[in-house]
Each structure stands twice: as C-alpha cells, then as structure tokens.
Amino acid sequence: MKIGFFTETYLPHLNGVSVSLANAKEELEKAGHEVYIFAPKLPGYRETDKTIIRLSSLRVLSAGHEQRIVVPVPNETFRRMLMVKLDLVHAHGGGFFSFLGYQLALTKGYPFVLTYHAFLKHYTHYFLKGKLVNPKVVETGSKLFCNQADIVIVPSNKMKKELAGYGVVKPIEVVPNAIDLASFVSLKKGYLRRKLDLGEKQSILLSVGRLGKEKNFDFLLRAFKEVTKKNRSCVLVLVGDGSEKAALERLAAELKIAERVVFAGFIEKEDMPAVYYDADIFLFASKSETQGMVVPEAAAAALPLVLVEDSAFEGAIEDGKNGFATAPDEKAFAQKVLQLVEDPVLRAKFGAASKELVNKNFATEKIISDLVRVYEKARTIRKNTPRLSNKIQGRVKDIVGLFKAVREFNRILNE
Numbered sequence: 001m002k003i004g005f006f007t008e009t010y011l012p013h014l015n016g017v018s019v020s021l022a023n024a025k026e027e028l029e030k031a032g033h034e035v036y037i038f039a040p041k042l043p044g045y046r047e048t049d050k051t052i053i054r055l056s057s058l059r060v061l062s063a064g065h066e067q068r069i070v071v072p073v074p075n076e077t078f079r080r081m082l083m084v085k086l087d088l089v090h091a092h093g094g095g096f097f098s099f100l101g102y103q104l105a106l107t108k109g110y111p112f113v114l115t116y117h118a119f120l121k122h123y124t125h126y127f128l129k130g131k132l133v134n135p136k137v138v139e140t141g142s143k144l145f146c147n148q149a150d151i152v153i154v155p156s157n158k159m160k161k162e163l164a165g166y167g168v169v170k171p172i173e174v175v176p177n178a179i180d181l182a183s184f185v186s187l188k189k190g191y192l193r194r195k196l197d198l199g200e201k202q203s204i205l206l207s208v209g210r211l212g213k214e215k216n217f218d219f220l221l222r223a224f225k226e227v228t229k230k231n232r233s234c235v236l237v238l239v240g241d242g243s244e245k246a247a248l249e250r251l252a253a254e255l256k257i258a259e260r261v262v263f264a265g266f267i268e269k270e271d272m273p274a275v276y277y278d279a280d281i282f283l284f285a286s287k288s289e290t291q292g293m294v295v296p297e298a299a300a301a302a303l304p305l306v307l308v309e310d311s312a313f314e315g316a317i318e319d320g321k322n323g324f325a326t327a328p329d330e331k332a333f334a335q336k337v338l339q340l341v342e343d344p345v346l347r348a349k350f351g352a353a354s355k356e357l358v359n360k361n362f363a364t365e366k367i368i369s370d371l372v373r374v375y376e377k378a379r380t381i382r383k384n385t386p387r388l389s390n391k392i393q394g395r396v397k398d399i400v401g402l403f404k405a406v407r408e409f410n411r412i413l414n415e
Contacts, residue, residue: 001375002034002085004110006101007092008068010039010052014240014269015210016293017092017117020177022269027178027368036084038097040068041077053077053084055097069096086110088375093117094145102148111382113374114149116142116159117177117290143167150378153371155291158311171377175370176315177291179362183273184300184355191271192278196237196262203234203341206279206298208272211242214288216308218244218251219330223285225255226334231341232260236283239264239275276301280347281340284308287328292316299358304350306336315361322353 005025010018025035034051041047041054055077057068072078081104089105090113091098098114105112143166146152152172154160160172192204205224209215217238224236238248238261245263252258267275276282282298282305289295289312296316298305305323307313319325324336340347 001087001372003028003036003375004084004086004089004101004104005035005037005092006089006097006104007037007039008095008097009093010037011269012042012045014266014272016177016289016291019269020117020179020293021092023178023180023364024368024371026180027364028371031368031372033372036086038081038101040070040097053080055081055100070100072100088113088378090115090375091149094142099145102145109382111150111375111378112148113151113153113378114146115153115155116146116163117155139166146170150381151374153374156312156314158314159290173370173374173377175374176296176362176367177293178364178367178371179293179296179300179358181300181359181362181364183270184277184297187273187277187301189278191274192237192264196264198235198237198262201233203231203281204279205234205236205281205283205337205341206239206276206303207236207283207285208239208275208294208298209284209286210240211238211244211248213244214286215242215244216285216287217248219285219308219328219333220283221248221251221255221257221261223283223330223333223337224261225257226331227337227341228257228260230338234337234341235260235262237262237264237279239267239272241266272297273301276303279303281306281337282323283337285328285333286310289313296358296362299354300362302351302355304340304347305354306333306340308333316358318353318357322350322357 005021007017007021009015011022021037025037028035037052038055039052040057047054056071056073056075058071059068088111089101091101092115094116102112104110142163146163146168147170149170152163152168152170153175154163154172155175155177157174160174163172193200198204207220211217227234249263252261276298282303284292284295285308286292287308287310289310292312295305295307295313299316299322305317307317307323307325308328309325317323317325326333326336
C-alpha cells in the first residue's frame, strides 16, 4: 500500500507527533508498505530522503510552536506531490497541511484518514494571543473537518470522547502512536550526567516536552520547590525548547531553585532513550495531552513515573504499580516524588513494572497491525462511496498535464 502522511510538523522538530510519525513510517515500511511524508519546508534544512517531500511554507505569525501554512505554488515539490500515486492519504492534526491532504484526497478520490493528535483548543494562544481563534471556533472547525474524513484515528479514549462531544459522527478508531521499543534495549547509564556535568549522587528528576504554556511546566517548578525543602540531593532536568523557556527560567529564579534546575534544551531523537535511561524518576504535569508520547517512552526506559492524573496516559501508568497519578496539587505531587527519591527499592520495583506495562500495551507489531486494519476499512468505505465524478477527475489530469508542460517549457528556455 502507498500511504501519504500530511503533517504540520516533522523531524528535525522534536515533539510527540514528529517522533510518532517517524516511528510509524519506519514500521510500516518494515511491513512492506511505502510511506511518503508531505511536511513543511524548513529554512536552512536540507532533506535527503526522497520519500519526504518538503512543501513551501510560511510560519504563522506568533505561532510559538512552529505552525506553518503551506504555500501552494506550482514548483517542483508541489508537482511531485500531485504526481505521486497513492492508495490512501493519512493527515495528522487539523491544520493547513492536513487540509491540503484532504484536498488531494478529494481531488483524486483517495481514502482520507485523519489522526487528531492534540486538543487544539489548548493551543489558541499561539494564534495572535487567542484574539483570532478561540476554543469554541476550534471545536466547531474540528467537528466539520473530522466529519469529512472516512475514518478518524485518535491515540486515546480521552480524545475519542472529546471529539464525540464536539459532534463528530464519522467512525473514530483508537490507535496509540507507535513507539520504537527496540531503541530502549541494551542501554547504558551515564549519558545525561556526562552531557550536563551532573554528580553521581544527585537524583535526576526528568521531564521532557516542548516548553509551552499548555505543558504546565510552571506547576513542575513549584512542585520541585516543595521537594527541595526536604531533599537537596535532587536536580530537575527539563529537556526541550519552546516559547516559555525565558518565563520558566525567571520563575525558577523567583522560587530560588535556579541552581537545581537544568534547562537541557533540544536533544536529538536518537539520543533520547539514553536520556530517559539515565534519569531516576520521570515527572509530567501536562493536562493537554491526548496520549503524551513522552510518558510511555519514559516507561519503556524502566522509569518510575509521577504524573498529574489524566486518562490520556491510560496504558502507560497504573497508580501504585509503576508510579503515582496525583491530583493537580503541587504539595501532593511533591510528596509522591519524595517518596520515590527516598526509597530506592520502590523505584526499582516501579521501574520494572513500567517496562512490563509499556511492552504489553504499546507493542509495535500490534499498533501497526491496527493501523493497517483501519486503512483497509477506509479503503472499503471510499470504494463504496466515490467522491468525485469522472469529469472532475479528468480535469485534475488536465491540471497535472499543464504542470508537466510548464516544466518542459522551462527546461527548453534554460537550455
């Protein structure tokens, strides 16, 4: 099967969506499928993989998380997109590139699958500080767009309930994002301590993610302040970058914990398993997740977890078995962190349970099998309900032919 992923974000940007897409592409190709990725062209970045087609794009004003608008100019990469023959379009997110994927599917009669990765209404502050788009507008737009898909995929039951509440009536399938569990095998300690020059006796409390408002890192800093009141052997390491970094650095200084907080910045995807493995406890407080890729990744590295309770992490944590899921209360959160810091036997027990749980619930073979099953279902739906008339299909072929003619004309002029 030839599958086209359309996405607003992809590597080298490091986030849950880009990592999950890279994993899914790799595993689908191992299973014998062809996967093309259509993503934004990034200034200064040169793509070497011919199956990753970077389309001209512009960054959206004030979009701190690198949201970009596709620029549909009839250049070489845009023509390549039109000329690649696909069996199915799978869009990721509800933004401009996803809409382009939908237009391609609509035009060529491809099945259209949409994965809704995030609670987009939590991100409206990135668009002109929420003055242009508000949460209600996002809900309405999400409902309308999801109802154009043949099938909607979500990574958790939490997201499925959310979309049903918006009024989405198309079939919604729960398929967790793929995790490369093999990369968490045969790891060695020491990578993070060497990189950040941390002492052997310091307990590393790790959190990973884009430093944005919706990720709730300010909660972690205040909770860590409570931890330091009773235990000074801990250091909090935040891996990731984002628009809130300066504000979080100021908050750490105000709380007088700056010397115990390390902002590690961006770390390459291939090094992240070693980062997780070198930590002692993983912390996460975001309430905007649909799955939260970093949580099962931390569990795959055999880390005990302390999270703010959220159904998005279903399958990656069982309270009291491999970690603690607390109320959104800084002192309660800090108390659970301290319990693990001071009990190495409990840490080891929870860490082993984390690895067992994630290997059971996030086995790559099962996830990819479920994804292919959804694709086949979407192809059956599309076969039984064709979108466009043969007349319109013919016009599309004429447009593609026009692009080819323009390219040939330019070649002759340049000879």
